Amino acid sequence: MNKILNPSKADWPEILKRPTQTVADIEQTVNQIFDEIRVKGNAAVAKYTELFDGIKLEDLKVSEAEVQNADKEISEELKSAIKLAKSNIEKFHAAQKTEKISVETTNGVKCWQEKKAIQKVGLYIPGGTAPLFSSILMLAIPARLAGCEEIVLCTPPDKNGNVNPAILYAAELCGVTQIFKIGGIQAIGAMTFGTEDVPQVYKIFGPGNQFVTVAKQLATKYQVAIDMPAGPSELLVFADDSANAAYVASDLLSQAEHGIDSQVIMVSTSEKLINAVSDEIEAQVQELPRKAIADKAIENSRLILVSSKEEALELINEYGPEHFIICSENEDYFVQGIVNAGSVFIGNYTPESAGDYASGTNHTLPTNGYAKQYSGVNLDSFMKTITFQKITEEGIKEIGPSIELLAEAEGLQAHKNAVSLRLKDLK
Amino acid sequence: MNKILNPSKADWPEILKRPTQTVADIEQTVNQIFDEIRVKGNAAVAKYTELFDGIKLEDLKVSEAEVQNADKEISEELKSAIKLAKSNIEKFHAAQKTEKISVETTNGVKCWQEKKAIQKVGLYIPGGTAPLFSSILMLAIPARLAGCEEIVLCTPPDKNGNVNPAILYAAELCGVTQIFKIGGIQAIGAMTFGTEDVPQVYKIFGPGNQFVTVAKQLATKYQVAIDMPAGPSELLVFADDSANAAYVASDLLSQAEHGIDSQVIMVSTSEKLINAVSDEIEAQVQELPRKAIADKAIENSRLILVSSKEEALELINEYGPEHFIICSENEDYFVQGIVNAGSVFIGNYTPESAGDYASGTNHTLPTNGYAKQYSGVNLDSFMKTITFQKITEEGIKEIGPSIELLAEAEGLQAHKNAVSLRLKDLK
Numbered sequence: 001m002n003k004i005l006n007p008s009k010a011d012w013p014e015i016l017k018r019p020t021q022t023v024a025d026i027e028q029t030v031n032q033i034f035d036e037i038r039v040k041g042n043a044a045v046a047k048y049t050e051l052f053d054g055i056k057l058e059d060l061k062v063s064e065a066e067v068q069n070a071d072k073e074i075s076e077e078l079k080s081a082i083k084l085a086k087s088n089i090e091k092f093h094a095a096q097k098t099e100k101i102s103v104e105t106t107n108g109v110k111c112w113q114e115k116k117a118i119q120k121v122g123l124y125i126p127g128g129t130a131p132l133f134s135s136i137l138m139l140a141i142p143a144r145l146a147g148c149e150e151i152v153l154c155t156p157p158d159k160n161g162n163v164n165p166a167i168l169y170a171a172e173l174c175g176v177t178q179i180f181k182i183g184g185i186q187a188i189g190a191m192t193f194g195t196e197d198v199p200q201v202y203k204i205f206g207p208g209n210q211f212v213t214v215a216k217q218l219a220t221k222y223q224v225a226i227d228m229p230a231g232p233s234e235l236l237v238f239a240d241d242s243a244n245a246a247y248v249a250s251d252l253l254s255q256a257e258h259g260i261d262s263q264v265i266m267v268s269t270s271e272k273l274i275n276a277v278s279d280e281i282e283a284q285v286q287e288l289p290r291k292a293i294a295d296k297a298i299e300n301s302r303l304i305l306v307s308s309k310e311e312a313l314e315l316i317n318e319y320g321p322e323h324f325i326i327c328s329e330n331e332d333y334f335v336q337g338i339v340n341a342g343s344v345f346i347g348n349y350t351p352e353s354a355g356d357y358a359s360g361t362n363h364t365l366p367t368n369g370y371a372k373q374y375s376g377v378n379l380d381s382f383m384k385t386i387t388f389q390k391i392t393e394e395g396i397k398e399i400g401p402s403i404e405l406l407a408e409a410e411g412l413q414a415h416k417n418a419v420s421l422r423l424k425d426l427k
Numbered sequence: 428m429n430k431i432l433n434p435s436k437a438d439w440p441e442i443l444k445r446p447t448q449t450v451a452d453i454e455q456t457v458n459q460i461f462d463e464i465r466v467k468g469n470a471a472v473a474k475y476t477e478l479f480d481g482i483k484l485e486d487l488k489v490s491e492a493e494v495q496n497a498d499k500e501i502s503e504e505l506k507s508a509i510k511l512a513k514s515n516i517e518k519f520h521a522a523q524k525t526e527k528i529s530v531e532t533t534n535g536v537k538c539w540q541e542k543k544a545i546q547k548v549g550l551y552i553p554g555g556t557a558p559l560f561s562s563i564l565m566l567a568i569p570a571r572l573a574g575c576e577e578i579v580l581c582t583p584p585d586k587n588g589n590v591n592p593a594i595l596y597a598a599e600l601c602g603v604t605q606i607f608k609i610g611g612i613q614a615i616g617a618m619t620f621g622t623e624d625v626p627q628v629y630k631i632f633g634p635g636n637q638f639v640t641v642a643k644q645l646a647t648k649y650q651v652a653i654d655m656p657a658g659p660s661e662l663l664v665f666a667d668d669s670a671n672a673a674y675v676a677s678d679l680l681s682q683a684e685h686g687i688d689s690q691v692i693m694v695s696t697s698e699k700l701i702n703a704v705s706d707e708i709e710a711q712v713q714e715l716p717r718k719a720i721a722d723k724a725i726e727n728s729r730l731i732l733v734s735s736k737e738e739a740l741e742l743i744n745e746y747g748p749e750h751f752i753i754c755s756e757n758e759d760y761f762v763q764g765i766v767n768a769g770s771v772f773i774g775n776y777t778p779e780s781a782g783d784y785a786s787g788t789n790h791t792l793p794t795n796g797y798a799k800q801y802s803g804v805n806l807d808s809f810m811k812t813i814t815f816q817k818i819t820e821e822g823i824k825e826i827g828p829s830i831e832l833l834a835e836a837e838g839l840q841a842h843k844n845a846v847s848l849r850l851k852d853l854k
Contacts, residue, residue, distance in 0.1 A: 105787035360532035402508035
């Protein structure tokens with residue numbers, strides 16, 4: 001793994017660079033598939049399902065019988081684990097509910113803010129090598145808590161036209177209202193435009209490969225919102241001599257196995273620890289089934305020695321990691337000082353995988369430096385705020401003359417007139 | 428004004444259509460200017476300022492002396508009005524502050540969520556026919572309350588290289604940290620990429636013409652977030668026989684004077700009121716300095732008769748108006764039932780212009796149906812959430828075995844291993 005010792009600040013941009021992605025040529029494919037779905041609906045979706053997933057489906061929608069069967073195929077052990085995760089995620093997201101905020105800003109001028117659920121949301125769950133049912137928990141649980149009326153899930157079928165039972169089990173458990181066997185670009189297109197079977201949704205959530213990522217970006221041109229811009233997953237660990245090198249290495253590798261474009265970084269004030277972690281990584285990676293992926297990701301990754309905790313914090317805030325692990329005798333310093341990160345894991349017994357699955361926090365987080373301006377998915381991601389105001393006769397008499405002046409100064413006479421008419425009647 | 432009596436539901440999509448915008452050809456201009464700014468910084472910004480604003484500026488930054496002078500040019504009356512608006516906006520947005528949320532989801536598993544300010548934000552304020560200083564209040568006040576460190580404002584200079592004093596006064600009053608005389612596409616580009624003088628920001632807010640709108644959209648490709656997608660301003664009024672036709676007409680006109688692409692709609696259960704409002708509009712519009720604009724906007728606009736309050740509410744939620752005025756004897760029915768709207772104005776003495784300036788609510792709101800999935804600007808728009816978790820030895824023993832099972836079921840062995848290593852040591 002690349003070791004970088006005491007870099008100068010001028011080198012930070014280079015050191016903190018993310019692996020780049022190339023997406024330009026995907027746009028054309030997405031536009032073409034979107035256009036076809038808009039015109040031909042289900043037929044276009046079925047066509048691309050046959051082309052990309054290699055299966056001709058009679059029915060895009062998962063049936064009640066399939067959901068029932070899935071229930072039988074999941075071990076009781078796995079069900080219990082999923083339920084424990086669900087319980088923790090529910091507790092943490094339910095606590096995020098906020099009350100209506102109400103203020104009388106001036107006598108007779110009452111303003112309030114209420115949150116309302118987004119009525120129709122779409123969740124995308126990738127298929128492929130691993131059935132990421134944990135992402136269903138992370139998305140459907142807050143959607144349900146928020147009160148979304150329609151929670152639509154799209155996930156690609158396998159070559160036999162089936163969906164992994166763990167996905168169906170989790171979807172049923174968490175209150176997904178409709179499940180479709182649709183993957184990739186065609187899934188995003190179907191939820192964006194709606195088809196005979198698939199409802200048009202207002203916001204689309206969930207991870208995906210670069211085709212899905214570009215499709216989600218382009219979907220935002222058509223009155224759909226998305227959870228956040230996507231990028232490869234990443235982890236930054238700050239560790240000093242109080243850390244356990246084997247644990248740190250295992251955390252870095254848990255991130256590295258996600259994909260060849262994952263990035264893992266350790267920042268440390270201890271050269272001794274850097275060397276120990278480097279050795280541990282080399283040893284542990286040998287045992288991993290996804291070693292080839294992890295090896296590639298490690299090529300993008302760095303162990304960075306800095307001179308002080310202050311320098312470390314500044315560098316970390318400049319990077320804005322998706323996941324940030326703190327294993328330090330000065331943990332409070334980092335907990336209080338971190339401003340740009342998605343989710344933070346504190347201490348030797350808080351591996352990133354705890355947050356990925358079961359601590360209760362959400363694992364849908366801003367990557368690629370977007371932690372500087374985006375939140376991870378939370379209860380509010382499934383809601384929007386509406387403001388209200390109600391003004392009495394007394395209230396408009398109080399603030400009306402100021403509104404008249406302000407509107408006049410902005411050259412908006414009709415704005416002024418709406419107030420003047422009322423004030424005249426109240427004289 | 429177009430009257431539509433008892434339309435069938437099949438006609439709703441046509442009736443609720445927004446005026447369309449054409450933006451495709453602007454993209455190329457934006458891309459070219461962005462590319463130049465990225466390479467040439469200030470020089471490119473100055474070049475386009477000369478081209479579009481007709482003034483060659485020595486210094487893009489507004490000086491301390493200019494701000495001092497502006498203070499002298501504003502009447503005490505206007506200052507008082509601005510301060511009243513500021514006070515109300517501050518009260519309402521300060522009330523939106525939320526506490527840290529903390530939950531022990533399982534024994535020994537503590538999760539919490541904290542909000543942090545976005546460190547650097549950019550505000551765009553248009554120049555042109557009216558100096559929209561009220562938008563500075565709506566953006567800079569919550570930015571300051573949130574704790575943003577840098578609050579950068581760009582606004583175009585006039586032909587003499589000056590900025591309207593009301594804009595400078597409001598910016599200074601509300602805590603803007605730097606003001607630049609830069610307008611249009613070049614302003615968005617400067618804040619997106621940064622130049623020698625203009626800081627690169629993480630999120631850009633504010634209204635603008637179609638050039639600014641497209642520039643903001645394209646800026647999101649470059650690690651910048653924006654407040655929300657933009658569209659022409661719009662107002663929907665529900666009014667029944669308890670409403671005052673003159674007031675309703677004045678509200679509709681206050682929206683119509685914004686721009687020729689503004690849209691105003693009245694929905695009513697009373698044909699009598701529809702006729703009265705229509706007559707009032709014709710009378711009132713004659714007096715308006717911006718009559719030509721209002722006349723054009725009214726061409727896009729509709730008075731719609733429906734058969735019941737239930738039908739009205741369904742139609743209104745389908746439209747998702749930016750501004751929604753309720754003048755009805757059944758006002759509670761609409762207040763409780765509205766789910767898709769930006770800001771709601773209740774009763775005969777709550778004109779939209781109250782919320783535009785001084786009630787305390789924000790006037791930066793989702794248009795074009797985006798109220799279905801976007802919030803208006805509020806305190807949270809200037810913050811993002813970070814989640815934290817800290818797990819004790821006891822905690823990881825409790826949830827660790829479930830994490831191992833879940834990771835294994837997803838085929839992510841390294842995720843499992845990060846837990847297994849720790850559990851082994853704790854045996």
